[in-house]
Amino acid sequence: MHRPRATEAEFADELAVVRPDLAARYAAELPGARAAVLSRLWRGLTHEPLPWVVAREAGREGLTLRLADGRRLHGPHPDPYATAAQVTVVRLDGTPYDRPAHLMTGLGVPHGTEFAAELDDSVASLALSRATQEPRPTTWPVHDWEWEQRVVDGHPFHPNCRSRPGFSVAEQLAYGPEHRPVVRLGLVPVPAAECLVTGEWPEDLRDGERLLLPVHPWQAEHVLKRSASEGLDAHPLMSLRTLAVTGERHVKTALSARLTSSVRDISVYSIGVSATLSGFAETLADRMDGLLHFTRTLGAATANSPDLAAVLRESPQVHGDRVLPVAALATTDLPHSAAWLAEFARLALTVGLRLLELGVALEAHGQNLLVVLDQEGAPVRLVYRDLADIRISPARLARHGIPVPELSGRVVTDDVTTLRRKLFGSLVAGALAGTAGSAAALRGALESAVRDLPRTPDLIALLEQPLPAKALTLMRLSPGTPGDQWTQLPNPLR
Incomplete structure (x- = not known):
């Protein structure tokens, strides 16, 4: 049932075959899913530097975008930090659109057709994700992966919040964390002499002179085109390609599929630097007065291919029983308190x-950053996982007498703008904004939080300059431009 794309109707047709009991719930969830994706898309259209938007005009009745071809696109005043669906319809030269894919097609902009297909898939996948949900349990989860399964809607601001092109309905139900499956990872034997290995590869994943590389079943079928011996029962985490297995381990698998923005795999570069980054992170934790821990990378291996690789990490749960991803905070009552959010x-x-x-x-977005709570629910320290996309400044390290790790490539930069974008865009415009859920709540939390912080140049930039955020819609409409692209959001403190 593999196919390159799926529409709302195609999802319904397949669901009628594989899970007919969900058909009515799926149909009922479609309007809400359309509004959720349209709200995210409208945020991108109103705040990103799109070349075909020549002006934005605010009025009493909302916001109007003047397009380069003379048309006008009108919708409500956007809150760039809102997580609730606020937009149910926008009007292009008076014609109403309530489906984001139809709007993108109607705009007729370069690469809009491909993006429209992804938006269609995002709506259908989001409706499916919501259709399988049960009432939220009232008890505290026992396992860390149970928190991950509570995050149903995906990225709080990306229009492709649930886009999984290449995954059939049956595959989404079998592999998506929000559907609560148990996934049987395959084990592919590869001669150790042909692999790049960093850290310690465990004995239970060896067979003599061969390494047994955990492989996601979707990857085995659609990319590797080979069968793998059954190996590990695992629970998928938010990223879908990382799964929790027994022994307090998480396995990051290569999964060469496009999820939200990027095609996911595990580069040979990231395998090569993983042990160095993990060791370096432990030295940093010693300087953080117990406020931050890093999950250790236990071992990483690749058969010299980004399509056949795996990273083993310790579970964040080794740092406490009440540790959860920041993205999962929205599934609790904690962020609804202004005092808790400020803390x-x-x-x-x-x-x-x-x-x-x-x-x-x-x-430090809501997936990589986790928070440890005490018995009363107060945040006491943080845990960070997945070091592959951090940025390290040799000049700043040297200024503080910290030995510079032997690293090269994309993680190394002294560029101030790059460093601030990385942190502010992920932590403030991402994790904190997603937890707050609105500009007003974010403003209140930040105003309280920054009062006693040291007035470093970085903090002054955070207080006085527009807030950087990834231009998620622009990136999907610019397939020929590599790397991240950025926009500036109104500073919630100004």
Whole structure:
């Protein structure tokens, strides 16, 4: 049932075959899913530097975008930090659109057709994700992966929040964390002499002179085109390609599929630097007064291919029983308290800015950043996982007398703009904004959190300059432009 794309109707047809009991719930969830994706898309259209938007005009009745061809696109005043679906319809020269894919097709902009297909898939996948949900349990989860399964809607601001092109309905139900499956990872034997290995590869994943590389079943079928012996029962985490297995381990598998923005795999470069980054992170944690821990990379291996590789990490749960991804906070009652949100923002900014001053910018979005709570639910420390996309400044490290690790490539930069974008875009415009859920709530939390923080140049930039955020819609409409592209959001503190 593999196919390159799926529409709402195609999802319904397949669902009628594989899970007819979900058909009615799926249909009922479609309007809400359309509004959720349209709200994210409208945020991108109104705040990103799209070349075919020549002016944005605010009025009493909303916001109007003047397009390069003379047409006008009108919708409500956008809150760039809102996570609830606020937009149900926008009008292009008076014609109403309530489906994001139809709007993108109607705009007729370069690469819009491909993006429209992804938006269609995002809506259908989101409706499917919501259709399988049960009432939220009232008890505290026992396993860390249970928190990950509670995050149903995906990325809080990306129009492709649930886009999984290349995954059939049956495959989404079998592999998507929000559907709560158990996934049987395959094990592919590869001669150890043909592999790049860093860290310690465990004995239970060896067979004599061969390494047994955990492989996601979707990857085995669609990319590797080979069968793999059954190996590990695993619970998928938010990223879908990382799964929790027994023994307090997480396995990051190569999964060469496009999820939200990027085609996911595990580069040979990231395998090569993984042990060095993990060791370096442990030395940083010693300077954080117990406020930050990093999950250790236990071992990483690749058969010299980004399509056949795996990274083994310790579970964040080794740092406490009450540890959960920041993205999962929205599934609790905690962020609804202004005092709690301010306390969490103070902790997150204290850690993020102190580390940035030392010379390390975290990619601290709601998936990579976790928070440890005490028995009363107060945030006491943070845990960070997945070091592959951090940025390290040798100049800043040297200024603070920290030995510079032997690293090269994309993680190394002294560029101030790059460092601040990495942290502010992920932590403030991402994790904190997604937890707050609105500009007003984010403003209140930040105003309280920054009062007692050291007035470093980085903090002053955060207080006084527009807030950087990834231009997620522009990136999907610019397939020929590699790397991240950025926009500037209104500073919630100004």
